[in-house]
Amino acid sequence: WSEDRFNEIVKETSAFIKKVGYNPKAVAIVPISGWHGDNMLEETA
Template identity: 90%
Template sequence: DFIKNMITGTSQADCAILIIAAGTGEFEAGISKDGQTREHALLAFTLGVRQLIVAINKMDTTKWSEDRFNEIIKETSNFIKKVGYNPKAVAFVPISGWHGDNMLEESTNMPWYKGWTKETKAGV
């Protein structure tokens, strides 16, 4: 039922926000061969959604680790490129839904995150 509802909503969307759990084991399960992260990214692209934002959630469980954030970006970028997205045109945002970090305002827990700049063929 969840996938059916997702397909209905996604087929009408211009942009998708892919929420990825940063927790050890959680990210790996989602990005695995049969993981939901893979399934949702593939479905979004297949249904015509060309703009993607990736919110990397539960950064509080990683103690706000920049290394973990970058590791997830690298692995996710490799996959979404195979699906059809240009990773350089995808915003990756570290968040904590539980604490509200980077949801509406900059987080003091992740001072290393300076925002996102879209790269295009002409440069930045």
């Protein structure tokens, strides 16, 4: 994963969250990946 890319997404997402009336500091943004669908629908062994 790329921390720089994550920080870019946080910045963009936080701006949107603020625009729709929420406090970005009250919203947790957690880096996850669903690239292969692991742990998305069923637990991965």
